[in-house]
Amino acid sequence: MITRNIKVKEIGGLNLVGFRVVCPGDEYIIEIPKAAAKLKERVDEIQHLVNKQIQLGAFVAEDATVDLDGYWVGMEVEKIEVIPPGMVSLTIPPQAYVSTFYQGTNHGIRDAYRDMHEWAEINGYARRRDLWHVERFYRFDNSDQVEVELLDTVDLK
Template sequence: MEQMIETNEIQIISRSFSAIGIKYACRPDEKGAEIPKAVESFLTRLAEIEHRTGNGLMIHGFGIETGDSQKEKWSVTAEVSKIDQVPAGMDAVEIPVTQYAYYQHKKGIYSIGDAYSKLHTWILENGDYGDGYMVEVSDDHFQVVGEDRVIDVYAPFRYRSE
């Protein structure tokens, strides 16, 4: 179930996510090299996941627990309509209904920083970050390179009065 409130380019959406994928962790300066390798590896196993919706999810903040505060956690996943079986070496991710600031970025992965800057500014002007995970949604083959590629970005959000 999705509830949406639109405010210019940023929308407030309440929704949940169910996904199956692989957890990772690396230092922030390694993400530029590690994420493409992780996606490539994940895609070799995509067919093992049942009930895919056609969306690929990059979930930031949900990943391997390393005990190293210098490493950022993240997961490469396929969104699913239901979770029956989880392939070996993968994890199920069920994110409960969360209120998000949502932005649809239409210029591909190389300018994704623009989307995060826009969201960050809007969030701090209108409230604060909520509890939960940052989620990027693209097609389940993560075809995000190119000026015409769309990436939906969800950032947990709460109004100041909450």
């Protein structure tokens, strides 16, 4: 396990507006950046933005239903009113997360998740694969150099 700045944090509800990506598992690494680029081009169409420099990704690790399958690429909004054509909205309830910040290639994110999962297990936090997990991207337009906060949902002790 690589030593990272891993901690537990609670985040209130999140409202997202953006695009839902559904594809075979091995294609997400190609399709998510396409959706992120499309969202960046259309960001000015979204009302009530919290921060237009930060994109969020959301997914449920264990697909319980067809409705939860996929990956959402969105922008956080204060409230959901008008959804631009072709976009979707998603509301994530307040949750507790194991959190770490990752900088590097898109492919290296898996190692950061592995380290977080090991840390959570060692520290007695149970992962909630059936709830929303969030990725907060601060830099996302180059897959060779991303900056992202990874938020993996857990039960508090």
